[in-house]
Amino acid sequence: MSDSTDLKKAGLKATLPRLKILSILEEPRARHMTAExxxxxxxxxxxxxxxxxxxxxxxxxxxxxxxxxxxxxGGRSVFEINQGGHHDHVVCVECGEVFEFYDPAIEERQRRVAEALGFHVDSHSLYMYGTCLGMKREGKCSKKGTPGTGVS
Known part of the structure; x- marks a missing residue:
């Protein structure tokens, strides 16, 4: 499907700035980008x-x-293409990289906690903050831009 079709389905006119920005966000290495x-x-x-x-x-x-x-x-907002699947994030407080993960056990535990509280969850997000091993060991992110890691 083309970017202009995606925009039209979303009810947006396919202007040149929109098409360019959408194409940048759809690049495989551009998972989590700030406006800057x-x-x-x-x-x-x-x-x-x-x-x-x-x-x-x-x-x-x-x-x-x-x-x-x-x-x-820290007031940092990032944008990622909505691919419809749920995942959570780990953010390195040193290099700023964002790592994605999905863990069925965590998802099940959250569902059970909500159920025990008599609560229906419409959506949720889990953000964990720490230091990636590359920064901790070498002072630089060893995973930055690595294909298949879910790293932005």
Whole structure:
């Protein structure tokens, strides 16, 4: 499916800035990007799109359900394409990398806790903060950009 079809299905007009931003977010290595990351990627591509436009488009994408915004500690917001599947995040407080994971045992435990409290969960998110092994051992993230790790 093309980016313009994705935008039209979301009720958004396929403008050039929207198409460019969506294509950046859909890159496999671009799992979790700040608005500033997207802006820098556009500049690297030679695109003249302002930072305010990037923020506006990302907010429109979030409202349309195309992206998910995560607000990590320290006021850092990152955006990722909404692929429909649930996963949780581990954030390295040293290098800032975001690692994804899914653990059925954690999901089941959360379901049981909610059930015991008589609570129906519509959605949830789990963010864990720590230091990745690369930063701890070598002072640099050894996993950054590694395919298949879920690392942004």
């Amino acid at each position: 990351d997207v802006y820098k990627a556009l500049l690297d591509m030679g695109e003249e799109v302002g930072l305010a436009t990037v923020y506006r488009v990302l907010t429109q994408f979030e409202s349309a359900g195309l992206v998910i915004r995560h607000n990590f500690e």
